[in-house]
Amino acid sequence: MTQTRRHTADPTAHEMLVHARSIGVETAFDRYDKQQPQCGFGSLGLCCRFCWKGPCRVDPFGAGPQKGICGADRHTIAARQVARMMAAGAAGHSEHGRHVLHALDKVADGSLKTFQITDERKLLEVARRMGFTTEGRPVLEIAGDVVAASFEDFSNQHEGKAPNWLKVLLPAKRLERLQKLGVIAPNIDMGVAQLMSRTHIGCDADPLNIILGGIRAAIGDLNGMVLATELSDILFGTPAPVITEADLGVIKPTSVNIALNGHNPIVAEAVCRVAAEMKAQAQALGAVDGINLVGVCCTGNEVMLRHGVPLAANYLSQELVMLTGVMDAMVVDVQCIMPGITAVAENFHTVVVTTHDENKIPGAVHRSVHPENAVEVARGIVELAFDAYKRRNPKQQHLSDEKSTAIVGFSAESIVDVLTRIDAEDPLKPLLDAVTSGAIQGIVLFAGCNTTQVDQDMNYKTMGRELARRNVLVLATGCGAGAFAKDGLMTQEATEQYAGEGLKSVLRALGEAAGLKGPLPLVFHMGSCVDNSRAVTVASALANRLGVDLSDLPVVASAPEAMTEKAVAIGTWSVALGFPTHLGNIPQVTGSDQVVKIMTETAKDAFGGYFIVEPDPVKAAEKLYAAIQERRRGLGLPAGARS
Known part of the structure; x- marks a missing residue:
């Protein structure tokens, strides 16, 4: 590892990175180091490649060009x-x-x-x-x-007609x-x-x-x-609570292991179906436990919530699952799939299978999947995994036993179902009572990705604990949810250990109503990154029940490790809906004070929401908590403790 950066806060991922470097396998973390120093113009948003007169750049210090060739400042x-x-x-x-x-x-x-x-x-x-x-x-x-x-x-x-x-x-x-x-x-x-x-x-x-x-x-x-x-x-199927596991320890040497990676559930659903039917064939090959499906990235979150499939890795760790030496196939669909996975796979027996005609990767086997042929093609994909299983090299195996229990599956419907067991006539009342009394000070949605700009998962882990102890209900989606799952924060034990007394009492009451022997988990896993709308559904129900706008609610959002264009779009609509929205890494717009002002001040005046940029996770939690308190004061609700 480099002397200045650990790169990941996930101990299992860190150990696997050390192993990767010991055998000469390059990963995203290594490629990040090789990119240093990164382009300063690009980091500030001051490099323009929108036409072939350029590329143009603007000098942030005023000594060089202040406009592009066309005159854009x-x-x-x-x-x-x-x-x-x-x-x-x-x-x-x-x-x-x-x-x-x-x-x-x-x-x-x-x-x-x-x-x-x-x-x-x-x-x-x-x-x-x-x-x-x-x-x-x-x-x-x-x-x-x-x-x-x-x-x-x-x-x-037709303009004026809302979708x-x-x-x-x-x-x-x-x-x-x-x-x-x-x-x-x-x-x-x-x-x-x-x-x-x-x-x-x-x-x-x-x-x-x-x-x-x-x-x-x-x-x-x-x-x-x-x-x-x-x-x-x-x-x-709409997700409902299910108990499963997360981290690299979910990969089993006694099974044919297939990783499901990407975002679109159609391919993964078909593989889940046929894998159950083909267990005996796997056992006939010597895999005594049959077929072991594991999730990666957001397709992993989809099948985790609907089928209890364990999650092996979030975005930045996707290459590491192959370093175990027992991953037989990685099946990918769309979005957030590193092209580098095939280069890692070449060092092992793993077969990488692309499935969408508009998303191919050199070095992968392509199988075109459409809804009409999904099950048929999925059988062929499992057979490719069988063939790869036969090529395993025992000398390349580097396994991990590290994994955490995770209680997941908190769709808006499943949350309401639990609340209904407390008050069937008015299901939202128990949650509203908890918020208005101050037992729950507010709600935070953690969304977004991993980025090599910060140590993987660190911001999620730190901020989740900081806000939970302040009695903030924590929701999560996407790779943020993966970070919490791997860290053991989606458990009853985490609630007892980290939740503030008010939040803990609410989660205990809800857990009892749900028939659990103990509280609900500290962090509610709501799905993949596309499922952020589930949190908006909950917030909209609360706003309608109170007769207020979304911008009045003590609800905030955080993307502490934002990375993708999708994350930029999510953060933008979050602000437009009226939510204070935290970014944990510096957005590439700071070369323009006007754009910064639009995102932080002008947006607040127009929409009620605004961006909070804070790389320090403890300070970020403090700023989000302060935003929650501002909303509580606006509603005339009692304030919480300062720390």
Whole structure:
């Protein structure tokens, strides 16, 4: 390891990194070191490559060029850079949703038999919220209505008409505010296309106007996310609490090990189905425990919550699962998949399988998966893992026993189900009572990624503990949820050890109501990064119940290790919904004081939400807690302790 950086706060990942370097295998952490020093212009958002007159850069110290060749200054360049990230993030999440939508469309019209509607209850609830009649109608006919409304969110061309899924998700007050500010596009694709158009050479140069265009795309990102989450629940089942495990110790030498990596659940669902059917074949090869599926990144979170599949790694650790020497196949779909995984796999027997025609990696085996052939192709993928199993080299095995128990599966519906056991007539009342009394001071959603800019998982682990001891209810998604799961914070023991007395009493009461022998876990795992809309669903229910806007609630968000374009889009819509939103690494816009002011001050005036940039995790927790106290004072609620 380098002398100045440990690179990861996960002890198991650290040990595996030491092993990787001892055998000469390069990982993302090594490639990060080789990139040092990184480009200072790019880090400040002052490098522009939007045309071939350049690349251009602006000197942050004033001695060199202050404008690009076309005349764009630091503010225009920085605004264009970050806005285009919002567009790409929205495209990623909405394309995920589009894949699931097309599958549900074929289920609804009877042409797809591979999958079926798993959660009819949720389908009916969604249909009713969209205004469709459900009584006495066939389920598939109702599904067709929901599908049509969802397709409209990709196609409506009429300004002023709010997309259907945003109307389902958001309180009327917030929806009206966003419409007045002109940041709701008629459809998801339009918001992305318009932003790409306005940031083309020779178009929009006003930084505030550019950022507003970015927010418009980011709201489309939220639209695509809620669509993807809700339709996935309808097709594959809505998560409910399940006990599983996390960290590299979930990989078993006595099994055929298959890692499921990426974001789209369609491929993983098919592999889960056929793996159960092919257990005997694995045992016939000598794998006494059959097939062991493990999760990586957000596909891992999807199957973790729906099937209890253990999570081996979050984003930055994805290469490390192969260093165990017993990972037989890694099956990938879309988003956050490192191209470097095939270079690591070449050192072992592991086969990497890509499954989406628009997402291929040199060195991988490609198997084209579509909803119609998903199960058939999944069988072939498992057979590839069998072939790889036969090539295992015992001398390359470097196993870990480290793993943590994780209680996961806290969808909005499962939270309400637990609350219903306390008050069936008014399920939200127990949670509201806890917030208004001060037993729960507020709610924080941890979202986002891992980045090599900070030691992996450290900010999550530190901030989660700091806020929980201040009686803040902790929700998590994506790689942040993976960090908490690996660290043992999704357990009853963590609640007893780290929660403040008020939060602990609430989690004990909810655990008892849920039939557990002890409290609910300290951190609620709500799903993959696309599932951040689950937290918005909870917040919207509270806002509607209290008759206030989202910006009035003691609810905050944090992306302490933000990295992707999707994370930029998520953080942007979080601010637009009215939530104070923390970033733990410095966003690449600081070369423009105007853009910084727009994100922190102008946004607060317009939307009620704003960005808090703080790399120190203890100070960040303090600032989020202060934001919660500001919201509590606004609602006339009693303040909590200062520390």
